[in-house]
Amino acid sequence: MAGTLAEKVWAAHVVRSAQGEPDLLYIDLHLLHEVTSPQAFDGLRLTGRPLRRPDLTLATEDHNVPTLPGPIEDPTSRTQVETLRRNCAEFGVQLYPMGDAKQGIVHIISPELGLTQPGMTIVCGDSHTSTHGAFGALAFGIGTSEVEHVMATQTLPLAPFKTMAVHVDGALPPGVTSKDVILAVIAQIGTGGGQGYVIEYRGSAVEAMSMEARMTMCNMSIEAGARAGMVAPDETTFSYLQGRPHAPQGAQWDAAVAAWRGLVSDADATYDAQVRIDAASLTPFVTWGTNPAQGAPLGAAVPDPESFADEGAKLAAHKALEYMGLSAGTPLREVAVDTVFVGSCTNGRIEDLRVVAEILRGRRVADSVRMLVVPGSAQVKVQAEAEGLDAVFTAAGAQWRLPGCSMCLGMNPDQLAPGERSASTSNRNFEGRQGKGGRTHLVSPAVAAATAVLGRLAAPADLVPA
């Protein structure tokens, strides 16, 4: 029977299937961090159950870690990180702690170590696990009860997903990135539009994207409500993986690539839903509201809530503008920000930092703006410094930080103060996400850099030549 990519990966992992019950799926890789794991480890201890496969489990410290040198000052944050260290030691789980050369945001380190591979099932107690789907893996976020379930059994009982194809055909115009694509997709289908679906991104624009760009897009699949996002593996995927520490070698590499080449949706496979995006029509995209679907092209104005047909959307837009301190009709390019954040599991990879450095080279961050550039991992930091990008950032007046989740979420010292407004390369513009009372505009790294220079939402094309 013809199948989609997602269905093929699913079928290859079914341990048990029974009428009227969810399929039991085997999990190839379980990623852990300090926030969603302590209660799961506690559950194992309470029931006397062992962690079944420590060799398929990896932990890192990311959400709570400060990005300035020094220890964790906040006692509850410190307790959470110390608890992870104790738990990993007790259950034999490999941990990359703060300061380690392999530490970083969980969704950045697994691909860069070569642990994320095509056709795998990957889970983590973090919704942005969808990132790993860029390799043709079926990867999704789970809650702490499920974390405990995977620890104890290396499986999960899962109800079947529906499949959605998002076709992005054509060439992206200069200055338009995969971040703009995914923000446009979310604005089109809504925060619940992907609910119950695994999205497969297809089409010539996706095929032309780097692995980093694909990861950005898959990362934000969850913001459309989708459980996972996937891209079929191809030569770009294989060349990214080859030679990485955990990638197969020699004859195993050949066997793996042969298997991976079969991980494409069959020509006659059917999807439960289809969405089409014309890549050439896209422009830089930014959010104006308090959920990731409340976005618009940078060239547009803040919308009038009364222009929404749906009563719920109208009410949500009114509340969003009130929270964001914006008036309908204001051109988005006139919205001034005081903070720019570059980083996170969405846009904290080396390619993102190169884009930002290219724009900041020979320019200055506006006096009214504080700009944080936070590498997604220790390896990204080393690479960026080897390329001299850190010098570009600091010369422009930006702060170059240590790796971690940083200002993506208010769990570590990097936060917005009440009323502060950011342009952020992260993934969520929810009320208070970046700090209580903070206001977030989601943007691409290119828009973030141009915004930092001008002090208001802007694209690189708005800048005078450096």
Added chain:
Amino acid sequence: MEKFTTHTGIAVPLRRSNVDTDQIIPASYLKRVTRTGFEDGLFAAWRADPGFVLNSPAYAGASVLVAGADFGTGSSREHAVWALMDYGFRVVVSPRFADIFRGNSGKAGLLTAAVSDGDGELLLKLLEEQPGASATVDLQAKTIECRGVVVPFDVDDYVRWRLLEGLDDIALTLRHADLIADFESRRPAYLPVTTPA
């Protein structure tokens, strides 16, 4: 897990769509390493507003939450479910739930009752007209009764069975340990392990 058959309690109308898990419990409350005591973080930012619905004395002791569509979007934090349950909620009613939130709820014993858009609006109206009114949620019959009006709701059959029986998922899976071991013996040799390369 506690069995769930039928539940009657004061129902709160929360007229908001896209109630994301950062609103249900902000990240600053996620630093605990224990499983209880998250009620103080529930809707922490909104509860600071005296006009917020949960601050009305009419809803003291409420245990059924009726919200707009797309409830539980965003972060996978199960703390959102724990915060709702620690506060006293046993049921959340919405026209649509985010997948991860709904999965987490089923594991922890919080019933997520999905109603039609029209019935969701009807329940909100009934509750707003009479603050402090009760609702009865019957999981066997899959119905919600409020002020004499009965509406149907959807819930996954398997989750419903587990809630009705109060069964622990991990124990159910471990009954099939032999199948798991058999699957493991057939995994391709090229798949990675996390021990340092």
